[in-house]
Amino acid sequence: MLMTKYHPDTRFITDYAAGSLPFSQALCVSAHLHYCDDCRHKVEQLSSLGSFMFDELEAQQNDADAMEQSFNELMSRIDDLPEARFVAKSQAANDNRTQRLPSALHKLTRGDLDSLQWHSIGKYFSYSDLDIGDKARETSLFSIKAGGNVPRHRHKGDEITVVLKGSFSDQDDHYQAGDFIVRTRGEMHTPVAAQDEDCLCLSTLDAPIQMTNWFYRLLMPFIKASAQSSRV
């Protein structure tokens, strides 16, 4: 079994299990879970913790007649549903996990990475933006060709990367499928894909919506300039 080395920390795992993690970051955690037995186990434990607190909520109880009526309404709604609404049992569990993409990404790509629109930057790097309705973040798949690198860059916001296939290295370490890597604003690095295989990753970057406003666009040169001077 493949061992992932970098895991979401307690904060990410807890917010994920509680359902309070922003959608795109939750997508990254779920991608990690696809590869990591330990974190799946933690999520199940934390979900039961959530359900204990749920069990202890003060029930919004109506009187018996109202309950009866509410139940009858529900049943007549259910009786009107087409048979097709019954959810098929998932057979995915017995497949070899590492051969497939995480299920949410499988759905987004319809099982075919080429169905997405890819943009290349240079010879080795390409990316495809994913629209999952989280406007506060930019979420994308990116691919580095075997042996290729991503030009040295500085992170503009907090970023999560999950390795999906292949592996890459930077000055700090070597990252493999399932690794969940958090970079904070301002960190610099130059990822290089392993020689023998293309590397596919999922990433989501905090990109506050204001950054695209004209006000901020006009302001940007000053921010950049001051960032550069503080770097010196």
Add this chain to the structure above:
Amino acid sequence: MLRAMAISDKDKQASPKHWNDLVLAVARKRDRQAFQALFAHFAPLVKAYAYKVSDLAQADSLAEELMQETMVKVWLKAHTYNPQKSAASTWIFTIARNTRIDLLRKNAKQWESNNEDFDENALSAEDIWADQQDNDVLESVSEEHEQERILEMINKLPEDQITIVKTIFLEGLSHTEASEQLGLPLGTVKSRVRLALQKLKLTIDV
């Protein structure tokens, strides 16, 4: 009145297995009586869970919709429930959690654009948050002991820790949002959650 109280006492003491068996009865026989018993217990809890959303303007309309949607899914998905992976109450909680995420997202979208076009390839919460994690059976057997132990421990947590854990799990606020709402530094929120989980012997990392 007395009878009603007796029922609710019995209800409180119902073992986790009792709820598991009811879900399984719905799965096997589409058993309406079993489903009504689940409804009587869980529908009021799901409503209460809806009212925990911090944006109260949404809570009223949310409560009825969340309850109905969640219970419909319990009926439709009963045959996918596996008692070896988790307790029925955990399973129903995750369905309510996922449904709440989707309803809140749907509402937010309508506020923004008013368009209701439905994209069948769009992700919904259940694509990202599985109803049950795919763990092997060995791990789950030990889980039954775990649940009893955690239940005992949870009431012994210090107030400041349990408040934050409840804010995150019930109100649907992330660490970051909880720190804003409670006026606490993010680091304090993180360390209180971590301490609580350590006491419960859950997800300890370095």
